[in-house]
Amino acid sequence: MLRISLITVSYAVLVGLAPPAAGQQRVERRLTVGERTPIRVHNLTGSTTVRGWAHDSVVLTGTLPAGATLYFGGSAGGVKGGVELADPADTMPAHLELRVPRGARVWIKSASGDITVEGVSGGLDVYTVSGRVSVRGAAAELTAESMDGAVTVEAGRWARVKTASGAIAVTGGEDVGVATVTGAVTYAADAFRRARLESVSGDLTFRGAVPRGSRLELESHGGQVTVEVPAALSAEIAITTFQGEVHNAFGSQSLRPLPDQRGRALEFTAGTGGADLIVRTFKGDVRLLRASAKTTR
Amino acid sequence: MSDCERIGVLLDDYLSGTLRAGDRTEVERHLEACPTCAREAETLRRLLADARALPRSIAPPRDLWRGIDARLEEERPARSGRRFIRVRPRLLAAAAVVLVAVTAAVAVQLARPPAQAPLAGGPAVTAPRYAAVAADYAAAVRELEASFVQRYDRLPPETRAVVSRNLAVIDTAIAEARAALAAAGPNPDLETLLWASYRAKLDLLGRATKL
Ligand SMILES: [Zn+2]
Numbered sequence: 001m002l003r004i005s006l007i008t009v010s011y012a013v014l015v016g017l018a019p020p021a022a023g024q025q026r027v028e029r030r031l032t033v034g035e036r037t038p039i040r041v042h043n044l045t046g047s048t049t050v051r052g053w054a055h056d057s058v059v060l061t062g063t064l065p066a067g068a069t070l071y072f073g074g075s076a077g078g079v080k081g082g083v084e085l086a087d088p089a090d091t092m093p094a095h096l097e098l099r100v101p102r103g104a105r106v107w108i109k110s111a112s113g114d115i116t117v118e119g120v121s122g123g124l125d126v127y128t129v130s131g132r133v134s135v136r137g138a139a140a141e142l143t144a145e146s147m148d149g150a151v152t153v154e155a156g157r158w159a160r161v162k163t164a165s166g167a168i169a170v171t172g173g174e175d176v177g178v179a180t181v182t183g184a185v186t187y188a189a190d191a192f193r194r195a196r197l198e199s200v201s202g203d204l205t206f207r208g209a210v211p212r213g214s215r216l217e218l219e220s221h222g223g224q225v226t227v228e229v230p231a232a233l234s235a236e237i238a239i240t241t242f243q244g245e246v247h248n249a250f251g252s253q254s255l256r257p258l259p260d261q262r263g264r265a266l267e268f269t270a271g272t273g274g275a276d277l278i279v280r281t282f283k284g285d286v287r288l289l290r291a292s293a294k295t296t297r
Numbered sequence: 298m299s300d301c302e303r304i305g306v307l308l309d310d311y312l313s314g315t316l317r318a319g320d321r322t323e324v325e326r327h328l329e330a331c332p333t334c335a336r337e338a339e340t341l342r343r344l345l346a347d348a349r350a351l352p353r354s355i356a357p358p359r360d361l362w363r364g365i366d367a368r369l370e371e372e373r374p375a376r377s378g379r380r381f382i383r384v385r386p387r388l389l390a391a392a393a394v395v396l397v398a399v400t401a402a403v404a405v406q407l408a409r410p411p412a413q414a415p416l417a418g419g420p421a422v423t424a425p426r427y428a429a430v431a432a433d434y435a436a437a438v439r440e441l442e443a444s445f446v447q448r449y450d451r452l453p454p455e456t457r458a459v460v461s462r463n464l465a466v467i468d469t470a471i472a473e474a475r476a477a478l479a480a481a482g483p484n485p486d487l488e489t490l491l492w493a494s495y496r497a498k499l500d501l502l503g504r505a506t507k508l
Binding site: 129130145147148179182200219222240260261262263280281282283 | 460480
């Protein structure tokens, strides 16, 4: 395999299929790497798209604003690519698109740029400030953060997603952690092992099934918590709130006060138990809803 | 852009006294009518005031973290029956410290095995430890706030607005949880919520600091 000989090929092709806009430069770089090579991409503006493919090579194409410089290099031990803007305050967008080995571990950092990843199964760390993040195709390990942009993720085995105010939508995964301050969170899954959603004021919504042996926790200070699950739910349910109200479609039980002004709790077993569903809020309302057959995944 | 977003972008210049008269009047009117923006202005005012008293460099709050970590460790056996998934303060501490240096953060993110990352809610801490842990968190927050303030001028106005708005929401949550705890006494669930808000604040400050 080439990845042992570390043959690296790097060249620029300044021709393109379509002419770049005035002042823009079109770039292309190629490099032979290993199946699991770590790849780091740094592109502060515009967009970065990464697609996994079944080849041991990295191909980077893109358009850069005038004056910006592309740096790109590395070996099977690691690849780095990125855009250096002529002026750090420059917000002219650079658009990068990379093909990488599917099993690669990819790290992407942006500021205002959007990040899109498809079909990378190795590992993924994506970070942007105000851009959107979209991940399709279940990376085994995924960390995604945006301060303000929306994050949409198909989780693989392990996923952690974080925003300040950006909305978060996660599907699937086995071990999933989601945290936001004010963003709205939705998590849809039916085969996870453990999942934890938390917010300060953002609403939290879970849709799907709670598998036997799993643990689902939703915790918010002031956000509304909605759990929409099939009527066949089988879990130990523990809801605690201080000032919130609880709507429970799974029985006639209602909140009872805890001793010593410790808030109010609703605890019961749905079906035969066998999983943990834990909800904790300070003042957010809690809704435990039966999914209609249509919306059940 | 909503009114609040518009005002959020202007707040910084407003508080620095560099806003044009017309805009200043608009901001003042809005602050009188909008408690959310008024709180945000208050948070900003405090951050800007702190900035004037800052040293040029700040060591990461390692010792504080050790304190928090040790106290939480002491509490664990007592609460084993509740099966809360526990936060790993040491890792959180490592993360908070690492966030200050982007290059280090990159290395850690790439190298980190998933099993080590904190998923968890905080361990609830019972009565006598509460005040000490709360004080440690507050101190850690202050340290990161100081680092954040140093970098504040370099952030784009939109980012400042986002960070300030979210900090204001967190501060309100912390104040509410603390007030409830003060009224009700020791309460593991409430403490869990309070630690979560503190962690949210540390995390947001940490991220804002590495921008
Ligand atoms: Zn407002």
